[in-house]
Amino acid sequence: MREFSMRPEILEFDPYKPGLSVEEIKERYGIANVVKLASNENPLGTSPRVQKVIAREGARTFRYPQNHTPRLTTALAKHLGVPEANIVTGHGSDEIIDMLIRMRCVPGRDNILCYSNCFSMYRHTAKLCGVEYREVKRGENFELPLDRLAEAADENTRFVFVTSPDNPTGLAAGVEELSVLAGVLPKDCLLVVDEAYIDFVWPPESYTPLQAFEKFENLVVLRTFSKAYGLAGLRVGYGVMPEKIAEYLRRARIPFTVNLLAEEAAITALEDEDFYNATLATVMSGRDYVRAELEKLGCEVLPSQANFLMFLPPTSAQRLFRELLRRGIIVRPLASFGFGRYIRVNMGTEKENEIFIRTMREIIDGA
Numbered sequence: 001m002r003e004f005s006m007r008p009e010i011l012e013f014d015p016y017k018p019g020l021s022v023e024e025i026k027e028r029y030g031i032a033n034v035v036k037l038a039s040n041e042n043p044l045g046t047s048p049r050v051q052k053v054i055a056r057e058g059a060r061t062f063r064y065p066q067n068h069t070p071r072l073t074t075a076l077a078k079h080l081g082v083p084e085a086n087i088v089t090g091h092g093s094d095e096i097i098d099m100l101i102r103m104r105c106v107p108g109r110d111n112i113l114c115y116s117n118c119f120s121m122y123r124h125t126a127k128l129c130g131v132e133y134r135e136v137k138r139g140e141n142f143e144l145p146l147d148r149l150a151e152a153a154d155e156n157t158r159f160v161f162v163t164s165p166d167n168p169t170g171l172a173a174g175v176e177e178l179s180v181l182a183g184v185l186p187k188d189c190l191l192v193v194d195e196a197y198i199d200f201v202w203p204p205e206s207y208t209p210l211q212a213f214e215k216f217e218n219l220v221v222l223r224t225f226s227k228a229y230g231l232a233g234l235r236v237g238y239g240v241m242p243e244k245i246a247e248y249l250r251r252a253r254i255p256f257t258v259n260l261l262a263e264e265a266a267i268t269a270l271e272d273e274d275f276y277n278a279t280l281a282t283v284m285s286g287r288d289y290v291r292a293e294l295e296k297l298g299c300e301v302l303p304s305q306a307n308f309l310m311f312l313p314p315t316s317a318q319r320l321f322r323e324l325l326r327r328g329i330i331v332r333p334l335a336s337f338g339f340g341r342y343i344r345v346n347m348g349t350e351k352e353n354e355i356f357i358r359t360m361r362e363i364i365d366g367a
Contacts, residue, residue: 042230047275093237170304197306199228286347
């Protein structure tokens, strides 16, 4: 069999490992009902208004969408209070991460910087692009090490990535802390704040620098429609960034990466405030309930500003994960993040949360 050469970085590439799907667990265990609390998806599903728009617009899918999704960009600019010229939409915020690294970083010279045990896409994309990826250690109690990031950045650091709220801990950096970090970074370095879970923080004005975007010269904010807006399957996100950077990304990107249905769905999702507010209420009440019940079961639960909780169970995390799977409940063990003793669980509906806690109690009490 003929062999073909590949770049050295690709030969030992570790693929991204998503959470298990409902279909996988149904087939593996022969279970009819499965509760998925592993991928931080919207507990209420997709807005009924969005579903109607998708059904209505389905007949148009033989047409190409407008390049760069101008209608969605206009809607986002109005929603966020920032100029359209600063917004770039993408096939999920992952596409924006990929474009930023590919279009700014020179392999063999530049580096990007993040902290340990974080969302793997920054490291994954840097390696794919042949760019050096560096990490600093987290602080005590899993804290985001913003001071260490500032110290580690050098003249060849093109990006410093901070996920806030953080995945998998749920911890968030404050606006003041992020402002200080942005202010001390090297001249040609951008601070990228990945706000995939920003909708679930409280109070929001204490955590997102986007509210004062005009005061920053080196800030990129990434957001997604996958979580609070329930559009994970359509893959649509965006970045807010300096105008010149946005212009270069739009020039060089491949066309039509955000599909027609995704744009229509995202515009409608922004308009559906009732569904958005119901999602926040469900997540926040669920977060309080699940935290309190986990603590009653002897779990150590981290404080969280996201739609999930990271916890240390009083028994083996891997055993607990397997036992939950057998009973049709999917959570996320955190060995892939380097936290092998911990589990992450996202908030479901009230019924799903109750099923999860009841099953946890059965397993722990029977251990």
